[in-house]
Amino acid sequence: MPVKTWDIGVRFTHWTVAGIVVWNLFGPTDQAHRVLGYIAAGLVACRFVWGFLGTPYARFSAWWPTPAHLKDYVRSLAAGKPLHHLSHNPLGGLMAIALWLLILALALSGWLMRLDAFWGEDWPHDLHTVLSIALEVCVCVHILAAIIMSIWTRDNLIGSMLTGFKRDPADKR
Template identity: 75%
Template sequence: MTMPVKVWDVWVRLTHWMVAGIVLWNLFGPTDSTHRLLGYVAAGLVVARIAWGFVGSRSARFSAWWPTPSHLIDYLRSLVAGKPLHHLSHNPLGGLMALFLWLLILGLAVSGWIMRLDAFWGEEWPQEIHTWLSIAVEVCVCVHIAAAVLMSFWTRENLIRAMVTGYKRRNATPKS
């Protein structure tokens, strides 16, 4: 038996979609003052979301979805067995991807800021780091979207809709 349950609060959904929009704009738009400003806004939103991971709603908290090694192993085993464990919040791989994307976005903001400092004017390494981080973000975003679509079909739970509406279905015996 399943029933809808509110999982993602408005702050989680707002930061998710705002950061997603900013990242898409900054990956494919011009690299001008708007790019810089939006990069700093994205970093600020990520910092705010990280803070929300400590004080926010139950499913937004790190304690609800932190990808520990044992959780990752259990989840990977369930995938290999063809019966993915249901998680009310992020599954362990989704949680790992969220953390990785947040670190990359913060790294992009820092490397972008460093590129503008007089101390590093003319240095190529900050630009190279920024470029490699942006490529890593592109790859991770593609994997993130593909995984959300694939898992939505596999588990018959529309994860994209859940990030829009805030509701997921609760199985009779959810994992977390």
Template identity: 90%
Template sequence: MPVKTWDMGVRFTHWTVAGIVVWNLFGPTDQSHRVLGYIAAGLVACRIVWGFVGTPYARFSAWWPTPARLKDYARSLAAGKPLHHLSHNPLGGLMAIALWLLILALAASGWLMRSDAFWGEDWLDNLHTYLSIALQACMCVHILAAIIMSIWTRDNLIGSMLTGFKRDPDNR
């Protein structure tokens, strides 16, 4: 029986930020790149706030990757029987945090690159580039993991981020 897990705010933020990131990685680095980068950072900030006050499955308390949750989940993966989570699984939660931090760091480094104090600084330009590469790598891992886990667990994770509903194995 499907359960409403991802509210419209979570899904809108996810797909809008994903679209902006793809555009900014492969599109022109002009004024739109900067504006869209700030919008992405603002959406990530909103999602972080939503992690404290939002719907139950969107809250950090539902999915924060504590050491104990990570350990239990890693054991279940190693046993070939991944634990089911209606919210993010602990590794998915860890990836969400990594992606958000990279997006915020990219926005901050991009903003600093345009400031008088750091104008023309090569190290900052290099940092921005390295953060971009790290974001690309994390995105690839994120997408690949969503596909693999969807197949392995027969739980369409990508579809659930589109529809908002996930399968509840405890309530067939």
């Protein structure tokens, strides 16, 4: 029986930020790029707040990747029997945090590039470029991991971020 895991706020934020990231990584760097970058940062900030106030599976308390959780999860992967999580698994949680921090850092570095104080300076642009490459790598790893884990665990992680439902761990398909 499926379990309602991801609320509409989590799913809306996820897919909207994903769309903005794809647009900003591959689209033109114009006024829309800047505005969309700030919108993405704002949505990440909203998702951060939702991590404290949101529905049970959206809260950090449901999925924060502590060292103990990471250790147990990596051991389960190494044993070939990944632990099932209704919320993010510990590695997925770590990736979510990394993606959010990169998006916020990109917004900050983009804003710095526009300040008069840094006119003619190369480092804000260079930093923005390095951060965007790091975000591209993390996005690719995130997508690949979601596909691999969906196949391995028979738990359609991408589908669950569309529908909001995940497989109940008691369902031993």
